[in-house]
Amino acid sequence: xxxxxxxxxxxxxxxxxxxxxxxxxxxxxxxxxxxxxxxxxxxxxxxxxxxxxxxxxxxxxxxxxxxxxxxxxxxxxxxxxxxxxxxxxxxxxxxxxxxxxxxxxxxxxxxxxxxxxxxxxxxxxxxxxxxxxxxxxxxxxxxxxxxxxxxxxxxxxxxxxxxxxxxxxxxxxxxxxxxxxxxxxxxxxxxxxxxxxxxxxxxx
Amino acid sequence: xxxxxxxxxxxxxxxxxxxxxxxxxxxxxxxxxxxxxxxxxxxxxxxxxxxxxxxxxxxxxxxxxxxxxxxxxxxxxxxxxxxxxxxxxxxxxxxxxxxxxxxxxxxxxxxxxxxxxxxxxxxxxxxxxxxxxxxxxxxxxxxxxxxxxxxxxxxxxxxxxxxxxxxxxxxxxxxxxxxxxxxxxxxxxxxxxxxxxxxxxxxx
DNA sequence: ATACTCATGTAACAGGTTACATGATTTC
DNA sequence: GAAATCATGTAACCTGTTACATGAGTAT
Numbered sequence: 313x314x315x316x317x318x319x320x321x322x323x324x325x326x327x328x329x330x331x332x333x334x335x336x337x338x339x340x341x342x343x344x345x346x347x348x349x350x351x352x353x354x355x356x357x358x359x360x361x362x363x364x365x366x367x368x369x370x371x372x373x374x375x376x377x378x379x380x381x382x383x384x385x386x387x388x389x390x391x392x393x394x395x396x397x398x399x400x401x402x403x404x405x406x407x408x409x410x411x412x413x414x415x416x417x418x419x420x421x422x423x424x425x426x427x428x429x430x431x432x433x434x435x436x437x438x439x440x441x442x443x444x445x446x447x448x449x450x451x452x453x454x455x456x457x458x459x460x461x462x463x464x465x466x467x468x469x470x471x472x473x474x475x476x477x478x479x480x481x482x483x484x485x486x487x488x489x490x491x492x493x494x495x496x497x498x499x500x501x502x503x504x505x506x507x508x509x510x511x512x513x514x515x516x
Numbered sequence: 517x518x519x520x521x522x523x524x525x526x527x528x529x530x531x532x533x534x535x536x537x538x539x540x541x542x543x544x545x546x547x548x549x550x551x552x553x554x555x556x557x558x559x560x561x562x563x564x565x566x567x568x569x570x571x572x573x574x575x576x577x578x579x580x581x582x583x584x585x586x587x588x589x590x591x592x593x594x595x596x597x598x599x600x601x602x603x604x605x606x607x608x609x610x611x612x613x614x615x616x617x618x619x620x621x622x623x624x625x626x627x628x629x630x631x632x633x634x635x636x637x638x639x640x641x642x643x644x645x646x647x648x649x650x651x652x653x654x655x656x657x658x659x660x661x662x663x664x665x666x667x668x669x670x671x672x673x674x675x676x677x678x679x680x681x682x683x684x685x686x687x688x689x690x691x692x693x694x695x696x697x698x699x700x701x702x703x704x705x706x707x708x709x710x711x712x713x714x715x716x717x718x719x720x
Numbered sequence: 721a722t723a724c725t726c727a728t729g730t731a732a733c734a735g736g737t738t739a740c741a742t743g744a745t746t747t748c
Numbered sequence: 749g750a751a752a753t754c755a756t757g758t759a760a761c762c763t764g765t766t767a768c769a770t771g772a773g774t775a776t
Binding site: 313 | 762770773
């Protein structure tokens with residue numbers, strides 16, 4: 313129900329094709345609303361049918377035709393009304409966390425590798441976010457932009473995306489440290505204690 | 517596809533009814549995998565049919581019968597194998613962020629109220645997480661638990677949940693500050709500057 | 721040569737959401 | 749007396765995912 317509004321709010325940035333939106337969703341909106349290109353094309357058809365966006369076909373010379381979409385007046389009003397309604401609680405689906413939850417009966421080495429990949433991903437996202445941030449700010453310093461800018465919404469959600477990925481990195485560092493210590497212990501269980509059972513990845 | 521494993525990993529904690537799982541998902545697993553009771557009942561039927569969990573019916577005196585579920589040997593092996601596979605990238609769906617993205621054309625007052633609600637929610641989650649944390653630690657200090665505990669997985673995911681909600685609060689405080697300053701400016705646009713247009717919620 | 725980008729689309733299926741239903745028990 | 753808890757279930761609908769298809773142009 314509110315992929316709809318994610319699309320409308322993305323179109324606040326200006327006219328875009330389905331393909332453009334797919335990229336926008338990939339680099340910035342995905343930060344709070346994930347969607348595949350297929351979902352977007354389906355949604356754009358619906359929004360056009362409902363008159364919330366206007367479509368025009370642009371013929372291109374050496375490329376397939378494309379449809380460019382803009383927010384209609386009705387779409388803008390619908391979006392404004394949406395901001396008033398009570399938001400649904402956020403839904404998070406993170407398979408990595410399911411694997412971490414089960415790390416004690418699973419393959420410790422594999423889970424650690426997954427965490428490292430997640431951290432690489434986070435670093436990549438942060439680099440792209442930083443570029444988006446500079447682009448949004450333009451020539452202004454953050455304080456001026458936030459005080460006087462016309463559209464701060466995208467910047468505020470970007471801030472959340474940045475802190476989310478930073479937190480991923482911090483968490484990942486801590487967890488790797490913990491799991492590595494346990495794996496090392498399990499490899500050579502010297503002396504005392506009830507060492508971590510199964511922490512190195514044995515299946516039974 | 518991996519609500520399945522979220523359920524299996526929740527059952528690592530021990531036998532539970534569908535109703536129990538609904539509560540567990542509500543208080544801790546929802547932190548990385550949201551699911552409604554209906555999804556859980558459907559999934560439990562499937563997992564039972566596939567032999568990944570064992571069900572037994574417990575007759576109760578003054579309450580409806582309940583089915584209690586436990587991980588089967590096959591289920592545990594499947595879960596272990598799952599930890600090795602490449603996780604899908606996380607998907608986040610946060611309606612509040614869509615509203616924040618559109619705050620500049622929407623109702624500023626309403627959006628600020630939504631952010632405050634989110635912050636209250638975060639405070640509630642943190643209080644519950646803190647209770648879960650103490651429960652997991654038992655008598656041990658964090659360092660001892662992490663070094664020697666048998667099952668650290670749930671603790672590690674809990675840490676992520678805690679930092680997520682703390683980050684929600686920090687972000688909320690910052691954003692409210694920014695939006696309030698803009699709303700105040702728009703209310704009495706004294707002197708210079710290109711004050712924030714529409715920041716107080718006018719529809720045009 | 722090969723792969724990637726641009727640009728869209730269909731179809732089938734799996735998964736998630738909402739509404740409704742039942743019915744006794746316990747707590748406020 | 750009303751509301752919440754325990755404990756499940758059906759059905760309909762909406763969303764999300766995956767696989768596949770097309771076809772020219774550009775970059776390596």
